Amino acid sequence: MIMIFGIPGPLLFGQLLLGLINGAFYAMLSLGLAVIFGMLNIINFAHGALFMMGAFVSWILLNYLGIGYFPALILSPLLVGIFGIILEKTIISRLYKLDHLYGLLLTFGLSLVIEGLFRNAYGSSGMPYRIPEMLSGATNLGFMYMPNYRGWVVAAALVVCISTWLIIEKTSLGATLRAATENAPMVQAFGVNVPRLITLTYAGGVALAAFAGVLAAPIYSVNPNMGSNFINTVFAVVVIGGMGSIMGSILTGFGLGVVEGLTKVFYPQASATVVFVVMVIVLLVRPRGLFGKAA
Amino acid sequence: MLEVNGLNAWYGESHILHGVDFEVREGEVVTLLGRNGAGKTTTMKSIMGLVPRREGSVKFRGNEMVGLMPNQIARAGIAICPEERGIFGSLSVTENLMLPPIVAPGGLTVEEIYTLFPNLRERAKTAHGTKLSGGEQQMLAIGRILRTGAKMLLLDEPTEGLAPVIVQQIGRTIREIKNRGFTVLLVEQNFRFAATVADRHYVMEHGKIVDMIPNHLLESSMDKLHEYLGV
């Protein structure tokens, strides 16, 4: 057996892969948070609950309507995105003139309500979601066996993250979004319906969370707490990466997942806290975060 | 083309415009002159719907603009080049130029804009609009609204703080777009410059229009003007 730094190779690579998987979820979730924060100036505390909704909707589609994983990958973000549009239009949009803090409190409250509703309806023990046939099994990579579904999650997350980055940095829609983030009244005075753009941005960020939720369903059991379990770490990722930077969220998300995975190998006791240790260090050295821009 | 009647505007508690009345006819270049703080910028912003509260009437081609959102006013065919220029640092020069949506046919092509402002062609690849010099940012701020097809342009102190050659270039541009049938409302502190481009001048004081001077009478009204502007 190959040994690396005195650690069996398969163990090391296995944890690295797990780290990449977690990192994929961190990246997708913090990306959505960054996009929403840029446009709405609101820290969307409901993000974890919407991620959980994404997983639940795919479970509901499968168990009540017989709609499988791949259609759910599109349908669930769409449905949760529409839910996001309703939330933004009816509740969140009332807070834009107030301090940041109100948005944070409101979305935190929303997440408690959403999670409570699902807990009432489905309990908190969690329900399994089977890996789709096509993605079950494992592939021998030579140095390790990789479960196909896990490889798929990393690849899908990468594609989604990079597409989002491309849309924001390279398209005219993205240019309009960036401009509105900088100076919304000016963009509106050019004829852009900024309130609608804000609603669609929220829906887009929410749809990203739901997409991550569908990807997560077969890995973690589908349960009302799955969002809260993730979201603390995701907020740390956002703080480390620097709020508002798109590429920063992606790199930090994947990077911290890997750091967490490696910690599990070399010093397992610290694996649950390492992200927060990194956060403290980054905040001390660079308060704006690794990729944050000056205010 | 643009008729402003009894326009009032507020920022929070402060009442800034107290019944502004004036009109701009199609194809005219009309200036708003006045001291610092007279309310010229506020008038521009009020026309565009960019103040928190306004009352009175702004008719554009016969349609009431008070009560519409800024994006609807822009779609009606009015475009603004704001005093602070409003160039976006997170957008490249080309992205800044292409940002305002086309609202009507008949705008200038990018090539025509580059002909008016050759500097912009050279700097097109610049990654951050705010990396341009002040003069170049002003050219970009004017150039990007010429593309949109809006025929009523609000230019707020386009020559402020710029070198004489650039001021001349902007003067040529204003005369050129006038020839192409654009209508311009121009805020200026520098009435010598204003005299080279405008048909008429309105004088503002304390949130009101206090006088109107046709351009051919500007020379003979110098004493009066000096008093208005305190120069």
Ligand SMILES: Nc1ncnc2c1ncn2[C@@H]1O[C@H](COP(=O)(O)OP(=O)(O)OP(=O)(O)O)[C@@H](O)[C@H]1O
């Ligand atoms: N955002 C604002 N909030 C409160 N008061 C404002 C605001 N903007 C302008 N004012 C006030 O409104 C008055 C008119 O300002 P405005 O900018 O319209 O003047 P101006 O004629 O454009 O002056 P300048 O020649 O200096 O550009 C001033 O007394 C100014 O202090």
Ligand SMILES: [Mg+2]
């Ligand atoms: Mg002004």
